[in-house]
Every structure is written in structure tokens, then in C-alpha cells.
Amino acid sequence: MDEILLTRALFGTTMAFHIIFATMGVALPLMILSAEILYQKTKDKDYAVMAKRWIKGFAILLAVAIPSGTIAGVQLSLLWPGYMKIIGEVVPLPFQIEIFAFFIEALFLSIYVYAADRLSPLMRIVSVSLVAFGAAASAVLITNAHAFQNTPVGFRIVEGQIVDVDPWAAFFNPNFIVAASHVLVTAYMTGAFMLASVAAFKMLKASPGSSHFVYYRKALMLGLIIGGLFSIFSAVTGHESAIHLHHYNPEKLAAAEGLFETRSHAPLKIGGWTDPETQEVKYAIEIPGLLSFLAGYSFDEVVRGLNDFPKEYWPPLFVRVLFNGMVGIGMLLIVLSIIGFIWRHILKRDVFPKWMMSCFVVSGPLAMLAIELGWIFACIGRQPWAIYRVLSTADAATTAGHIAPLFVLFTGLYVVLGIITVLVLYFYFKRHPLAEEIPV
Numbered sequence: 001m002d003e004i005l006l007t008r009a010l011f012g013t014t015m016a017f018h019i020i021f022a023t024m025g026v027a028l029p030l031m032i033l034s035a036e037i038l039y040q041k042t043k044d045k046d047y048a049v050m051a052k053r054w055i056k057g058f059a060i061l062l063a064v065a066i067p068s069g070t071i072a073g074v075q076l077s078l079l080w081p082g083y084m085k086i087i088g089e090v091v092p093l094p095f096q097i098e099i100f101a102f103f104i105e106a107l108f109l110s111i112y113v114y115a116a117d118r119l120s121p122l123m124r125i126v127s128v129s130l131v132a133f134g135a136a137a138s139a140v141l142i143t144n145a146h147a148f149q150n151t152p153v154g155f156r157i158v159e160g161q162i163v164d165v166d167p168w169a170a171f172f173n174p175n176f177i178v179a180a181s182h183v184l185v186t187a188y189m190t191g192a193f194m195l196a197s198v199a200a201f202k203m204l205k206a207s208p209g210s211s212h213f214v215y216y217r218k219a220l221m222l223g224l225i226i227g228g229l230f231s232i233f234s235a236v237t238g239h240e241s242a243i244h245l246h247h248y249n250p251e252k253l254a255a256a257e258g259l260f261e262t263r264s265h266a267p268l269k270i271g272g273w274t275d276p277e278t279q280e281v282k283y284a285i286e287i288p289g290l291l292s293f294l295a296g297y298s299f300d301e302v303v304r305g306l307n308d309f310p311k312e313y314w315p316p317l318f319v320r321v322l323f324n325g326m327v328g329i330g331m332l333l334i335v336l337s338i339i340g341f342i343w344r345h346i347l348k349r350d351v352f353p354k355w356m357m358s359c360f361v362v363s364g365p366l367a368m369l370a371i372e373l374g375w376i377f378a379c380i381g382r383q384p385w386a387i388y389r390v391l392s393t394a395d396a397a398t399t400a401g402h403i404a405p406l407f408v409l410f411t412g413l414y415v416v417l418g419i420i421t422v423l424v425l426y427f428y429f430k431r432h433p434l435a436e437e438i439p440v
Contacts, residue, residue, distance in 0.1 A: 004394055006403040007079050010410060012379070014072050016372055017414040021065035023371055026139045026184065027191020028058040029105075029132035034226060036128050040121045046215045049437045050222070051128075054195070055113055056432075057425060062109070064421050071410070079403075082396035083386045087145060089162050090155045091170040094144035101141060105134025139187060140180040146378070147175035151248050152387050178244045182237040186374065189230035190367040193333060196223025197364025200357050208351050211438050220360065221344055227367070228337025234330055239294065246295040249388060250304040252381040255315040256323040257291055258284070259305045266291040266303040271324060274317040279307075281320070315381045322377040329370035336363055 032054045039047035077084050108130040116124055154170030156163050199219035206213040245253035253259075258274040258281035259266055268291040272284025292301040306314055336359055343349050343356065352360070382388060386396035 003399075003401055003403055004397045006407055007397045008393065010403055010407045011072075011075050011079055012376070013407070013411055013414065014068070014075055015375065015379075017418070018065065018068040018072050019371060019375055020368060021061050021068060022139065023187045023190050023368070024061050024194065025058070025065045026135045026187040027189075027194075028054060028061070029128060029135050030188055031191055031195055031222070031226065032058065033125070033128040033132050034222060036125055038222070040125065044218075046218050046438065049215065049434070050219055052116070052437070053429070053432075053434075055109075055116075056428065059109070059113060060421070060424055060428065064417060068414075068417070078400075079398050080386065080396050081398055082391060086152075086155075086162065086387060086391060087148075090152075090165055091145060091148045091167060093167050093171050094141040098138050098141040101134050101137035103134075105131050105138065108134070136184055139183055143180045143183045144171060144173075144176055147179040148173050149385075149387050150179070150382060151175040152390050157390070174248060175244060178237070178240050182234065182241050185230045185233040185237050186371060189227050189234050189333065190364075190371050192223045192227030192230060193367040194223075194364035196220050196227055197361050199223060200352075200360035200363075203352075204354075204357055204361070212434055215434065215438055217344075217350070221340070224337045224340040224360070227363075228334060228341065231330055231333045231337060235334065238327070238330065243295060246303065249382070251306065251309050251313055252315055252319070253295070254304060254306045254308075255317055255319050255381060256377070257303075258317075258320050259291070259303060260307050261305040262302060262308050263305065264292055264300050264302045265289040266295075266301075268294065272320075274320050276317055312384065315383050319377050319381045322373045322380070326370050326373040326377060329366050329373075333363060333367060333370075336360065 032051050035047045035050040035054065038044065039051065108127045111119075112124070112127040112131060116127075119127065148170055151174040152170070153173050154166040154168070196219070199216045203213060203216045203220060206216060242253060245256075255274075257266075258269055258272070260279040265288065267286040267288045269281045269284035269286050272281040274281050289299040292303055293299050295301050295303050339356065340352070340360065343352060384392055384394070386393045
């Protein structure tokens, strides 16, 4: 592996680890807020217990998200000096504002964790709402820098110098709203399914009809309903993202769809893999004209193919596999949430079949896998650019060398941190079992 590839692998590993905790850090406050509102509305103590236990888990995950995010920030500066030079001069605003968002989140998290029993019902909801707001704002602001990489505006480069900087134009770049909304709804979807996954696993161990079984069934349905709603929203925002790619990053869309020739009535290809030699997507199911319709709401819409661009501008063609995996998992989660809702609330069944419960158990890990695939697709699909058509990845990377030892060191660190996090969660909830708060 050359140094640039190692640099990408190191930072990519850091982000793959951090994104797990960042996603849960955004999603859990919304789930806690939902449980708190249900408790205040219904006075069902099960929802109060959910909020109390979930906030403890959230605090543990946040304790890992903060240092892993700090590592990512330091690595940005050390590994990508060319990138940070442009970011620092053109779009520093999201990083500066994010400090205040995190302050709000941390402040009201402390209030809710340590003083919830002393707060009025309204102030409990207000506190959790501000935690959720701070978490969402942090995600949106950090996503802003990623959006800027895809649609860089608000500056010019003249003879190697950055001039005519407009930080607000850079902040509200064309990709900002689309990217931020998609990141938020997919995070909420993933967090909801992760909690549903845990609840389903616990239900398999509980006796049907017991108080524990009823508690976990409520948690499962809350996760499935919220996860299902946001999985539908994620399909909508994902479609908007594809339209955005059509207009602003056509090479990425062409690589994702395996489209080589520019054409109208372009087919949508489901499944398969791209063969660069024959310029075909093998074993795919084609729906004639649908890609053009989805890209421009017209079958006559012309979609640009990869052959319109120099080959050195092509993203790696395996991004199609990432794209298919992300979309396929999203569709599966929508189906699972609908099945669960129909079974419980329309058919009024108290016990789910084993096969259905097994699907619910794996729904959380699958949702997190979709998040990882989505971020990898977003970053690799932009290659060879660190900032689209402005700064290449090679020019953005450090020239210091000696990346391989750091890659091994940080990979080992993330493995250890991941194991410790799982053990802390396991032993904390083992020492504070549900039976202490809900009798068997």
C-alpha cells in the first residue's frame, strides 16, 4: 500500500469507528425524548424506565464518541493539511458553531441524568429536547464540511491563493440541506432499529406475558415505529441525494448505477456488479427508463455516463456494491417495520413468530451496516477528489510518511475501545437489571 492509500485507510478506519458512536449519539436523545413524552402522556412507568435506562447507555456511548471524535479532528489536521488549509480559510463556521451545540447537549444531558427526578414533567421534556437539539445540531454542522467537499463554493483560487472568500456562501453550499437531512434521518432510523434489536433479543429470553416481556415489547414497537418512519424519510432524502448527484456529481451517480454511456431513458439497474472491460452491469435486473425518471422526473431526462469524463476522474467502480447494499438494507428495514406494525397493532398479536423476532434482532446491526456503507460510498465515490474538482486527494494528503505504524496502532486502539465499551455496557446493565425497576 502506498502512503496515500494508507493515509486514507487510517482516517477511514477512524471514521468507521467514530460513526457508530456519533450515529447513536444523535439518535438516542430522540428515542429518550419519545419515551419521556409517552410517559408524561400515558403515565405508563415502562416508558419512564426506558428513558432512564437509555440515558445511561447514551452517557456511556458519549464517553467514547468524544475521544474518538477528537482523534478524528486531530487526524484531519495531521493527515490532510492541504484539505484543512482550504477548510480553515473558507468554511470554519460549522466547526466554530458546533462547540456551542455540544455545550448545549452536554449541559442539559447533565441536568437530565442527575436531576430528572427533581424536574417538573415539562422541564424533563425540555431538557431532553435540548439534548436532542444539541446532538442533531452537532451532526448537521459537522456534515456541513462534508457537503462542502461535494459542492465547494464561496471562494476562488487564483495562482494558488484563496481569494474572494464568502464563508456564509460556503456554509450554505448546494449540498448542505440534502446531506444534512439525509444524515439526520438515517441516524434516527439506525438508533431506533438498534434499540428495537436489543428489545427483540431480550424478548426471546423473557417469558411471554411477564412484565419484562411486556416492557421489551413496548420498546420493540417504539423502535420499529420510529425506525420505520425514518427509514421511509431516508428513502425520500436518499432520492433527493441522487437527484443532487445527477446535477452536481454526475460521475458518482454514473458509477453507482453502472452507467457508461450518456443517454435519455436510462434504465435503473438493481443488483449485479460492474464489469469495466465490457462496460456492463452483469446479472442486474433492469427497469427501463426509471433512472432518467428518478433523476429528473422525466423519462426524457439525459443522464451522463462515465465515458463523458476522463478515466482518471472515474470513482472506483465497486462503489456500486456499496450503493446497492445501502439501498437494499434501507428497503428491508421499511418492510420489517411494516410487518411488525401490522402484526402487533392491526392483527393484535401479543407474541411474534421466531423468524420475525430473528429479523428484528438483526435489524439494528443491518441499519448500522447501511450507515457505514453510505459513508464509504459518499467518500470513495468522490475520488479522486478531496474537494470536488478543486483539490485532489493526493494533494490534500500529508507527505510526512510513516503512516503504517499509526494505522496498526490506531486500529488496535479501536478494537480495545470497542471491547471495553461492550463490556462496560454489559456489566453496567447486569449490575442494574430491569428487575430492580420493574418486578418480574
